[in-house]
Every structure is written in C-alpha cells, then in structure tokens.
Amino acid sequence: MTCGNPNVDEQDALMPRRTIGKHANMCVKCKEPTGRVFIRHSVYCKDCFSIHVVQKCRRCLDPHINPTPSPSTSTSTNPKMKPTKTPKRTADLRASGNLVLGYSGGLGSAVLLEIIDKWYFKSISERDGGGDKGGKRHPRNLSKVWEKAYVCYVEMSGVDDTIRDTTEEIREAVSRYPMFEFVPLRLEDAFDPAWWARITGSATLPADLRIISPELDLSLPSSSSPSSSPTTNPLATLRTYLTSLPTTTALYTSLTHLTRLLLLHTARSLSASHLLLGTNLTGLSVNLIDGIAVGGGFVVREEAGEVWQPNADGKGQGRDGGEIRVVRPLRELGMKECAVWAWWEGVGVVGEESVPLKGASIGRLTKDFIIGLEKDYPSTVSAIARTCGKLAPKGSNGGKCVLCERPAQSGVQAWKDRISIREFDGIESVPHISTSTSASPLPTPSTPSPDSDPPLSLSPHLCYVCHTTLTSRSSRSTASSIAGGEGLVLPLWAREAMGRFVPAPLGDAGAAGGDETGAHRNGAGVNGDGAGVNGDGAGVNGDGAGVNGDGDEMKSHVNGDGEVLVRRKVGEDEMRERVGAFLL
Amino acid sequence: MAPKSCALCKKARAMLKRPKTGQQICRDCFFFVFETEVHNTITEAKLFSPGDRVAIGASGGKDSTVLAHVMKTLNERYNYRLELFLLSIDEGITGYRDDSLETVKRNQQQYDMPLKILSYDELYGWTMDAIVEQIGRKNNCTFCGVFRRQALDRGANMLGVDHIVTGHNADDIAETVLMNIMRGDIARLGRCTSIVTQGEDTIRRSKPFKYAYEKEIVMYAYFKKLDYFSTECIYSPDAYRGHARAFLKDLEAARPSAIIDIVHSGEAFEVREEVKATQKLQQTCQRCGYMSSNTLCKACTLLEGLERGMADAGITDRARKRLEAEGPAPENLRTIPFFRPTTTPGSAASTVEVAI
Numbered sequence: 001m002t003c004g005n006p007n008v009d010e011q012d013a014l015m016p017r018r019t020i021g022k023h024a025n026m027c028v029k030c031k032e033p034t035g036r037v038f039i040r041h042s043v044y045c046k047d048c049f050s051i052h053v054v055q056k057c058r059r060c061l062d063p064h065i066n067p068t069p070s071p072s073t074s075t076s077t078n079p080k081m082k083p084t085k086t087p088k089r090t091a092d093l094r095a096s097g098n099l100v101l102g103y104s105g106g107l108g109s110a111v112l113l114e115i116i117d118k119w120y121f122k123s124i125s126e127r128d129g130g131g132d133k134g135g136k137r138h139p140r141n142l143s144k145v146w147e148k149a150y151v152c153y154v155e156m157s158g159v160d161d162t163i164r165d166t167t168e169e170i171r172e173a174v175s176r177y178p179m180f181e182f183v184p185l186r187l188e189d190a191f192d193p194a195w196w197a198r199i200t201g202s203a204t205l206p207a208d209l210r211i212i213s214p215e216l217d218l219s220l221p222s223s224s225s226p227s228s229s230p231t232t233n234p235l236a237t238l239r240t241y242l243t244s245l246p247t248t249t250a251l252y253t254s255l256t257h258l259t260r261l262l263l264l265h266t267a268r269s270l271s272a273s274h275l276l277l278g279t280n281l282t283g284l285s286v287n288l289i290d291g292i293a294v295g296g297g298f299v300v301r302e303e304a305g306e307v308w309q310p311n312a313d314g315k316g317q318g319r320d321g322g323e324i325r326v327v328r329p330l331r332e333l334g335m336k337e338c339a340v341w342a343w344w345e346g347v348g349v350v351g352e353e354s355v356p357l358k359g360a361s362i363g364r365l366t367k368d369f370i371i372g373l374e375k376d377y378p379s380t381v382s383a384i385a386r387t388c389g390k391l392a393p394k395g396s397n398g399g400k401c402v403l404c405e406r407p408a409q410s411g412v413q414a415w416k417d418r419i420s421i422r423e424f425d426g427i428e429s430v431p432h433i434s435t436s437t438s439a440s441p442l443p444t445p446s447t448p449s450p451d452s453d454p455p456l457s458l459s460p461h462l463c464y465v466c467h468t469t470l471t472s473r474s475s476r477s478t479a480s481s482i483a484g485g486e487g488l489v490l491p492l493w494a495r496e497a498m499g500r501f502v503p504a505p506l507g508d509a510g511a512a513g514g515d516e517t518g519a520h521r522n523g524a525g526v527n528g529d530g531a532g533v534n535g536d537g538a539g540v541n542g543d544g545a546g547v548n549g550d551g552d553e554m555k556s557h558v559n560g561d562g563e564v565l566v567r568r569k570v571g572e573d574e575m576r577e578r579v580g581a582f583l584l
Numbered sequence: 585m586a587p588k589s590c591a592l593c594k595k596a597r598a599m600l601k602r603p604k605t606g607q608q609i610c611r612d613c614f615f616f617v618f619e620t621e622v623h624n625t626i627t628e629a630k631l632f633s634p635g636d637r638v639a640i641g642a643s644g645g646k647d648s649t650v651l652a653h654v655m656k657t658l659n660e661r662y663n664y665r666l667e668l669f670l671l672s673i674d675e676g677i678t679g680y681r682d683d684s685l686e687t688v689k690r691n692q693q694q695y696d697m698p699l700k701i702l703s704y705d706e707l708y709g710w711t712m713d714a715i716v717e718q719i720g721r722k723n724n725c726t727f728c729g730v731f732r733r734q735a736l737d738r739g740a741n742m743l744g745v746d747h748i749v750t751g752h753n754a755d756d757i758a759e760t761v762l763m764n765i766m767r768g769d770i771a772r773l774g775r776c777t778s779i780v781t782q783g784e785d786t787i788r789r790s791k792p793f794k795y796a797y798e799k800e801i802v803m804y805a806y807f808k809k810l811d812y813f814s815t816e817c818i819y820s821p822d823a824y825r826g827h828a829r830a831f832l833k834d835l836e837a838a839r840p841s842a843i844i845d846i847v848h849s850g851e852a853f854e855v856r857e858e859v860k861a862t863q864k865l866q867q868t869c870q871r872c873g874y875m876s877s878n879t880l881c882k883a884c885t886l887l888e889g890l891e892r893g894m895a896d897a898g899i900t901d902r903a904r905k906r907l908e909a910e911g912p913a914p915e916n917l918r919t920i921p922f923f924r925p926t927t928t929p930g931s932a933a934s935t936v937e938v939a940i
Contacts, residue, residue, distance in 0.1 A: 249839045292765065293835055293842055297849025360838040369831050373766070383768040390770050394854040409852055418624050419795040419844065420604050421617040424592055432612040433593050464848060472841040473606045 037340050040378060046344055053333060053341045057115050061329040064305070065145060065274070067096045093120075097273030097324075099146035101180070102263045103153045105170050105350035108278030108330055111338045113151065113177060114347045115329070116276065120145050121179040150270055151180045154259045158188040158238050159355050166350060173350050185266060190258050190491040191241070192234035199269035206495035207502050209456075210487030216462075216470060217455035219487055220502060237489050244488050250469040252363035253294055255355060257404045257466075261493055264308050264405070268322045275308075279328040282335040282374060285384040290366040296465045298393045298409040304331060304385070308405065334381060335374075359474075401463035402497035403490070408463035416467075456501060458490075592617065600807075603799040603840055611807055618804055622792050623658050629779045631790050632666055637745040639671040641736055642691065642699075644684030647751025649691060649812035650801050651793060655749065656695050669743050670695075673735045674703035675728055676711025677818060684813040694811065702739040704731055708887055709918050716819055719895040724819050726899060727890075730882045734874055734920070740787045741925055752791040755798040755832065758846035763828040770855055771863055777850035786875055786925070797843060873923040883920060891917050 025035040027045040029052065035043035044052060101116060103109045121144075151174045157165040167184050174182045189195040193205050212219045245251050267275045279287065287303050296303075310322040330338060342349060357364060373380045398410030424430050459467060490498065588598045588608050596610035602617075609617070625631075632638065640655060642648045652670065659666050672688045675681050685701065692699040705711050708731060716724050740748045757777060764773035775781060780790045793801065805812055835842035855863075868874070869881035876882070882898060889897030889907060892914075897907040 247839050249842075289762070289765070292761070292849040293846055295841075295845035295848045297852035300849070300853055360834070362835050362838050362842060365831070365834050365838055369834075373827070380766055384765055387765050387768045387770055387773065390856055390859040391773075391853040392856045394852055412848075415848070418628060419621060421592075421620060422605055422607065427620070430593070430613075430616060432616060433595070464845075464852070468841060468845060472839055472845075475601075475603070475606065475837070475840050 039337055039340075040334070040382075050341065050344065053111075053337060054115055054119060056332045057112070057329045058119065060331055061276070061327055062093060064325050064327050065093045065095050067273070093145045095146045095273045097146070097271050098148040098150065099274050099276065100150045100152050100183075100263065100267040100270055100272040101276045102278070103151045103170065103174065104278070104352050105153070105166060105173065106278065106352040107335070107338050107342060107349050108280045108283060110173075110278070110347050110349045111280075111342050112276060112278040112330055113174070113180070114342075114345060116149075117177045117179060121149065121177075146274070148270075149180045150183050150267075150272070151177070152183045152185060152263050152266055154262050155184065155186045156255070156259075156355055158186055158235050159242060159255065162356055169350050173348055176348075183266060183270070185262050187255070187258055187262070188234040188238040190234075190262055190493075191237040191489060193492070195234075196492040196496075199265055201269075206492055207499045208489070209495050209498050209502070210489050211458060211470070212487040213455070214471070216458040216467075218458055218498065220456060241488060241491075245469070246472065247474045248357050248359040248361040249294065249363065250472070251357060252361040253465065253469045256363070258491065261405060261491065264324060264326070265310075265493060267324050268310055272324055275324050275326045277326065277328050278330055280330040280333050280335055280338050281385060282371065282381050284328060284331045285381040286363075286367045286370045288384055288388045289370060290363045291465075293362045293366060294465050295468050296463075298395070298464065299406045300388050300391055301393065302406055304328065304389060306406070331385065335371075399461075400497075401466050402458070402461045402494045403466040404463060405493065405497075406463060408461075412464045412467065413459060456498075458498065461498065461501070600803065603797050603803075604844065606840065614800075614807070615804070618796070618800060619654055619657060619661075621795060622654055623662060625779070625795055626658070626664075626792055629790070631749075631780065631792065632664055632747065634665040635667070636664075636747055637667045637669065637743070638747045638749060639669045639700075639740045639743055639745040640697070641748055641750040642670040642672050642688045643751075644672070644687035644691070644813040645751070646801055646805050646810075646812045646814060647753055647793065647798075649687070649810050650805050650808075651749060651751040652691055652695050652697065653808065653810055654804075655792070656697070668695075668697050669745060670697050670699040671736065671739045671743060671745075671748065672699065672701045673732050673739065674701055674705075675732065676704050676713055678713055680815060680818045681712075683815070687811060687813040690811055698743075700739055700743050702735055702742070704735065707731075707735055707738060708883075708920060710887070710890060712819065715890065715895075718890065718893075721819055723896070723899050725825075727886055728819075730886055730898075734881070734883045734923075736789075737786050737874070738923065741923070745787065748787055748789045749792055750789065751793055751801075753793040753796050753798050753801055754843050754847050755836075757791070757794060757850065758843045759825065759828050759832050761846050761850040762832060763825055766828065770859060773850075774855040774860070777847060795844065795847065869923075872920040874920075887920060888913055888917060 024043065025033050026043060027033075027035045027048050028042040029048035030045060032045060034045040036046050037044050037049055039049075099116075101109070101113055103113060153167065153170045153174075155165060155167050157163040171182050171184065174180060185195075186192075196205065197203065207220075210219045211217070242251055242254065245254060263275055284304060288300060291297075291300055291303050305328060306326045308324045308326060333341075341347075370381060370384075393407065393409070396410045398408045398412075400406065401408040421427070424433070458470075462470070489495075590596045590598045590610035590613050591607040592609050592613040596612065598608035599611045600614060601608050602614065638655070640648065640652050642652060652668075655666075655668055658664065659668060670688060670692055672685060674685060688699065688701075691697075703711075712724065712728055715727050719727070736748055736750075760776045761773065764770075764776055777794075779794050780788055782788045804810075832843065832846075835846075839845075864877040866875055866877060867879070869876040869884055870879050871884045872881060874881045874883065878885075880888075885904070886895075886898035889895045889899075889903070892907065892910070894903060894907050894910075896903040898904070
C-alpha cells in the first residue's frame with residue numbers, strides 16, 4: 001500500500017511489511033509448516049487453532065461449573081469467583097442448576113453457543129441414538145453437565161422506533177441447536193408487571209415508586225392502593241425512563257444494566273446455576289475501562305465474573321438460594337480469534353442491531369479507543385484484563401445497589417459531598433456572604449416542612465455508578481429532566497428492593513420491617529417514617545401522634561432510647577383507622 | 585433573557601459554569617468553593633501538623649502557581665501555622681525552564697516565600713539539553729521524570745522541610761490511572777491515587793489538588809489574574825501518556841464527571857494481597873543512598889548509562905545486560921552525591937542559602 005504521494009518513489013512509499021519470525025508458516029503446536037493464522041506472536045494451523053480456541057474457552061469455564069465445596073465462601077458481598085479444583089474429565093463436571101446463555105446475535109455469543117453445544121451437549125444428543133458403546137466414563141455416556149439449557153435474547157427494539165426487531169432471526173439461528181430452549185425477552189420487560197409476576201411467581205406487585213426530584217427523592221405510593229401499578233404500558237415507561245436520563249453515557253450504562261438484570265432474573269426463574277456471556281477479551285477490556293471511567297472501580301472484579309444472588313426475600317427460588325455464576329468463557333480470546341474460528345467453523349452470525357445514540361458516550365468512546373489501540377498495540381487488551389484481574393475492592397461494602405444489584409461501596413455520598421460543594425448548607429461561614437445569611441443555612445427545596453413526611457430518597461441505596469448515571473449532567477445541559485412529568489418509574493427489581501424501605505400503611509405498620517425503614521430514612525431528626533411508626537418495627541408508638549389525644553401539637557422529642565420521635569397531625573379517617581386496631 | 589443568579593449564594597449574577605458540577609455560579613462563590621474543597625482535601629487526609637515546614641514544588645506553571653496562592657490563602661484563613669517554601673528544579677531546558685523560572689522568581693516576591701532552586705546540572709552533572717543531545721527525544725521523559733523526583737527530595741532535604749506539596753490535579757491522576765491499567769503497571773496503579781506518598785527515608789509528598797479539575801485551576805488563575813508561565817515543554821511529550829490524555833479529554837467532553845469518576849475508581853480498588861506479596865521490597869541504593877527497588881536506583885542506572893555512552897541501559901533489560909557485560913563501572917564514574925536525609929526536620933534549614 002502506498003502513501004498516495006506521487007512525488008515519492010514507490011519503493012520508498014511502500015509500508016514495510018511486518019515480519020513474523022523465521023518460520024512464518026510453522027504451526028506453534030504441531031510444528032508442521034501448515035500455519036494459517038497469526039495470533040499474538042504465534043502461528044497456528046487450522047486444526048490446532050480450532051483446538052486451541054476450545055481449550056481456552058474450557059479453561060475459563062470448567063473451574064466454575066461445579067459448586068464450590070463451601071457455598072458460604074461465595075456470597076454476593078464478596079463475589080470473587082472462587083473456582084473449584086478443575087476437574088480433569090468432563091465426567092466430573094456437574095452443575096447444581098440449569099444453564100442460561102445470553103445471546104445477542106453477535107460474534108461472541110454465536111461462537112460461545114457453538115462451543116458449548118459442541119463440547120458439553122453434542123456428545124449427549126449423539127449418545128441418545130448411539131447405543132451403549134463404550135464404558136460409563138466414555139464421553140458418549142456422560143450424564144449432562146447441566147440438566148437443561150436455555151438461550152436468552154433481549155430484544156432492544158423498544159429503545160427506539162428505528163431499531164429493527166430481530167427476535168425471529170435470532171429464534172431461527174438458535175433453532176440449529178435443539179438442546180437449547182429459546183427464551184425471548186424484551187427490554188421493556190424490566191417495567192412489565194406481567195413479566196415480573198411470571199418470573200417471581202408472585203401476584204403482589206412491587207410498590208409504584210417514582211423519582212420525583214433531581215436529588216432522587218421518591219414518591220410514595222398512596223396508602224389506599226399500595227400495590228397498584230399504573231405502568232400498564234411498559235414500552236412507554238421504558239422510553240420515558242431512557243429519554244429522561246441526563247447523558248448519552250447514562251443511556252448506554254442503563255441499557256447494559258437493564259439487559260444484565262433481565263438475564264439474571266430470568267435465569268433465576270429458570271433455576272439456572274450459570275449464566276454464560278459471549279464477552280471476548282476485547283469486549284472485556286472495553287467493559288473494564290468503561291466501568292472504571294464511569295466510577296465502577298469498586299466492582300471492577302465483577303466485570304470479569306461474578307456470583308449474583310437475588311435479594312434475601314428471593315420468593316423461594318429454591319436452588320442454592322438462587323445463586324447464579326456469571327461466566328465469560330471467551331474472556332481470553334481476542335476478537336480476531338473469535339472471528340477466525342467462526343469463519344472456519346461456519347458459525348452464522350446474525351449481527352447485533354446497534355442502538356443509535358445521539359452524542360458521544362463513554363462506552364462508545366472507550367470501544368473506539370480500545371479497538372484502535374489494539375491495532376497499534378496488540379497486547380494492550382490482554383494487559384488491561386490481566387491488570388484488572390489483580391485488583392480487589394477497597395473500603396467497606398455498603399450492601400447491594402438496588403438498581404444494578406452489584407456491591408455498593410459505603411460512604412460514597414459523603415465522599416461526593418466533600419470533594420464537590422454543591423450548596424452552602426452546613427458550611428459555618430462563607431466570607432463573601434453576609435453573616436446573617438451564612439449563619440442560617442440557605443433554603444433548599446428538599447428541606448421538609450414540619451407537617452410533611454421527609455422524602456424517601458433513592459440515593460443512599462445506589463452504588464456510585466448508578467447514582468452518577470442518574471445525576472451527572474453533560475456540559476451542555478443546565479437542568480435535569482429526570483424529575484419531569486409524573487416522575488421516573490424505576491425498574492421492577494429496584495421497586496421491589498426499595499419496597500422494603502417504604503413505610504407500610506399505618507394499620508400494617510408492624511409488618512413494614514421497621515428497623516430497615518428507620519435506618520434508611522433521610523429526614524433530619526426522624527427515626528422511622530415520621531408518621532408515628534417507630535424505628536424498631538414494633539408498630540405504633542405508645543405516644544404516637546393522634547393516639548395520645550394531642551395530635552395537633554407538632555413537635556419532636558427524644559425518648560429514653562435516644563430515638564427522636566416526631567409528632568404530626570393526622571386526619572380523622574386515619575385516626576379512626578389507627579385507633580380501630582386497638583379496639584375490641 | 586434575564587441573567588441567571590448564582591446557584592450557590594442565589595444573590596450575585598452567575599459568571600461561570602463550573603466544570604466539576606455544571607452549576608452556574610458567581611466568581612466569589614467559585615473562589616470560595618475551590619479553596620474550600622482543597623481545604624477539605626487537606627483536613628480529611630490530615631496532611632499537615634501545626635508548625636510544619638512545607639515546600640511547594642514550583643515550576644512556574646498554572647498548577648504550581650495556583651497551589652502556592654491557595655496554600656498561602658488557606659494557611660492564613662484557617663491558621664494552619666505552616667512555614668511555606670518554594671522549591672524549583674531547573675532541568676536545564678533552554679527556552680523553556682529558564683523562562684518559567686523567571687515566573688517562579690516573581691512568585692517568590694508576590695507570595696513572600698523563600699525560594700530554593702536546584703539544578704540537574706548541579707546534582708547529576710547533566711542538563712536535559714545535554715541528555716537530549718545524546719539520546720534524542722525518544723525516552724527523554726523517562727530521564728527527566730526519574731531525575732526530577734529525586735531532585736525534589738534532595739532539594740527538600742536541603743531546605744529541611746517536613747513535606748513537599750505538588751500541583752498534580754484530578755486530570756493528572758485520572759490519566760495516570762488509565763495509563764497504568766493499559767500498560768499493566770500494577771505497582772504504580774496501587775499508589776497513584778494515594779494523596780500522600782512517602783518512602784522510608786524520603787519526605788512526605790502530597791497532592792492537595794487531587795480532586796481539582798485542571799479547567800478549574802486555569803479558571804482560578806485567570807480570574808485571580810495570577811502570574812504563570814503557560815508553555816508546554818519543548819521536548820516531545822510521552823507518546824503513551826498522550827494517548828491516555830487525548831482519551832480522557834474525550835471522556836470529559838462526553839460527561840464532565842468522568843475525571844472525578846476515574847479518580848474515585850482508582851481509590852475504590854487496590855492490588856490484591858497475593859499480588860502485593862510478589863512485588864519488590866524497597867531498599868536503599870548502594871551508590872547514592874536514595875530509596876530503590878534494586879541495588880542501584882533508577883537515577884543511578886540512568887546516569888551510569890549516560891556516563892558510559894549507553895544511555896538506553898536504564899530503559900531496556902537488554903541494554904542493561906549489555907552494560908553489565910562490559911564490566912563494572914569505572915572508579916572515576918561521576919555519581920550522584922550520597923543522600924543523607926535530615927534526621928531532625930528543620931535542622932538543616934539554617935545552613936542552606938535560600939533566596940528571599
């Protein structure tokens with residue numbers, strides 16, 4: 001290839017061809033001069049390459065198939081993948097549940113499906129018609145590693161009218177693998193009560209919680225109909241959710257989280273023990289850098305592999321408490337290796353429908369950067385994955401984020417407040433403002449009035465990434481659109497998780513899980529819900545407003561346990577209802 | 585359209601949009617929040633004790649000029665009771681450092697702080713001009729970086745200070761996090777977000793601007809009309825760092841919080857214990873007494889390579905082996921003076937001549 005400059009001698013203008021060693025076509029494995037592909041300093045022939053790819057894939061997957069000897073060591077709070085001792089034979093592999101494979105139609109998932117089918121299932125199906133030849137340890141006579149296998153596909157066409165629905169094409173592609181049952185999902189299922197009821201088997205829907213302010217305060221459901229849900233049109237709800245996000249980066253991050261959680265919750269409903277994803281080395285490096293760039297340093301380890309556990313109230317989804325291992329078996333294979341393998345093995349790739357994003361996003365920029373860097377510095381992608389593999393989270397774990405269901409570092413809100421001052425509230429003196437003003441904190445919209453409930457905020461229940469996703473604005477926008485209209489409806493799993501912090505209707509106060517309610521309310525001086533429900537979940541306070549007869553007196557006091565109790569005015573109907581609970 | 589009022593004080597007219605938060609605020613509120621955030625960083629990390637002697641690494645550029653101004657302001661406002669010094673390193677780059685040192689000398693007058701200038705020529709017998717003449721522009725940043733680090737420590741030791749503060753900002757740290765991940769430098773990745781670093785025998789070194797955006801530092805210098813030198817180094821910047829910097833700028837344009845988000849990420853992870861166990865332990869350089877992870881420190885290795893006409897000996901393993909194959913270093917080899925840390929901080933100060 002020449003540089004195109006007619007004044008330069010063609011010989012000088014030719015780019016020097018990169019040399020690949022003395023024995024350019026000598027296969028590194030079989031040492032025969034039949035090498036056909038050059039992968040990171042090594043030449044492989046077609047046969048050896050095919051084996052090499054399958055071996056690498058198995059090396060990443062096999063150690064994670066069998067349950068760990070001690071399940072207690074593998075918890076969601078410390079989700080480091082603790083591989084078991086790698087079984088030497090496939091005969092020794094036995095998963096505790098079913099298999100779900102996340103399929104997008106792209107290169108990685110197509111290659112993964114082919115390998116899993118060929119290596120872990122083909123011998124089984126052949127055995128069915130293969131008679132009883134061979135001993136019981138012969139691969140042909142092995143029992144299944146997973147009892148059942150499913151391919152899950154999340155259709156993204158709900159994001160935008162311009163995206164084509166490819167469910168049927170995917171279904172056709174998956175139909176080539178009869179051992180796998182196809183489970184189509186749609187992105188809007190995250191807001192679809194029917195889907196939630198189907199996968200949880202519960203008739204009770206999570207409370208209708210919406211974000212109503214840029215500070216991520218939530219609206220509480222009305223006490224008359226706590227479980228009613230107006231989200232009858234999941235598609236419209238999804239679009240409102242996505243269009244309300246403050247940046248393109250937030251949209252990209254949210255799509256990733258929604259897809260991941262849809263797959264995980266579906267996998268749980270299918271009694272799966274493993275969710276396999278077709279992320280290859282290049283994709284993993286992109287995800288790792290993207291994760292770090294959006295503030296996800298605390299969960300960098302989860303990008304490569306995680307053990308996900310549903311919330312404690314997992315609706316009895318039996319097996320191992322619903323624990324699911326998310327494994328990326330192609331994480332040591334680069335994009336080029338996957339592409340060559342797919343070509344030689346004749347694996348069909350449907351192709352992913354790209355979601356049109358207006359404006360630059362961190363995810364897209366990272367992808368372009370890493371793929372560009374891989375061309376000039378081919379070892380960069382493996383260096384990224386290798387380096388991130390040596391990292392561990394630092395600091396204490398503050399529980400699980402309700403939105404992305406990954407570990408959340410504690411103290412992130414305090415950290416954010418300290419390093420960037422967004423209001424003068426709480427600062428003792430501001431020199432350039434008069435003393436009288438600075439002495440009394442400037443009024444903020446979120447200050448609760450004495451006769452209103454303090455708002456339930458989503459912020460304390462979010463990880464750094466999700467909080468930043470919902471609040472960080474682009475340099476162009478001036479106001480957040482997140483609280484526009486009727487508020488932003490949360491995905492169903494987040495509503496379910498936040499439901500534990502919603503105060504129960506007064507007659508049902510004892511069942512509200514009061515200790516958590518009290519611990520997470522963020523109204524100043526309020527312990528519990530400020531409506532007469534004590535923080536210890538014991539029900540109505542002995543001296544609760546309205547019960548002691550002087551309910552019009554709104555003031556707070558500290559009880560013997562150091563708890564601050566607030567009195568408030570209650571209406572006649574509410575009063576009658578509460579008193580009624582004590583009448584014979 | 586009516587002018588917007590400041591999002592913080594709600595009174596004055598908003599003059600600028602803060603890169604860090606996106607808020608539209610007035611000039612006085614910007615000064616206040618910028619300084620207060622640095623104060624929060626200092627107090628949260630407990631960087632200083634009353635009476636500490638602190639050297640400000642001053643290059644004459646925007647970061648160190650703003651740092652000197654802010655340190656002086658905070659020292660007076662919050663009564664830190666610090667004794668502040670300016671410490672400059674003269675790398676010997678004609679047309680760049682000589683001009684920027686003029687700015688530092690003016691800063692010395694403006695801020696009324698003692699100034700100490702230590703040159704590479706004085707310490708190593710080489711200027712960067714001479715080094716570049718021998719090795720070319722490739723890898724010259726390796727020499728400059730290694731030599732500067734040690735020179736700062738030695739200069740601070742001469743001043744008898746307890747602490748060095750440098751003008752590294754959030755952009756620098758975010759860029760370093762990305763770069764260390766991409767090139768697999770796990771040892772540096774583990775420490776690059778630490779606000780304070782200190783070797784066994786070296787002086788505490790910290791970065792009060794760790795959470796300050798570069799754009800805000802420029803904005804502060806501009807609105808305060810500070811006198812700083814704004815030319816980039818004339819020798820080519822590190823190409824790999826250039827990649828990381830360009831990428832970071834793109835990320836910042838997509839979402840301004842990206843810089844602080846990366847810094848947060850860097851603080852939220854650490855190197856796994858089993859990996860730490862495989863890292864080299866710190867020891868003392870046999871030749872110059874400075875901290876080192878090998879028998880010879882990096883500066884001595886680089887200097888030996890320069891002196892023996894094999895400048896890449898400190899850069900690649902192959903060149904290092906070639907140098908070793910040529911036999912031990914000659915006895916008359918020029919070396920760095922032996923490093924003897926000041927045992928009692930402050931005791932050396934009276935013996936050092938500083939420009940006031």
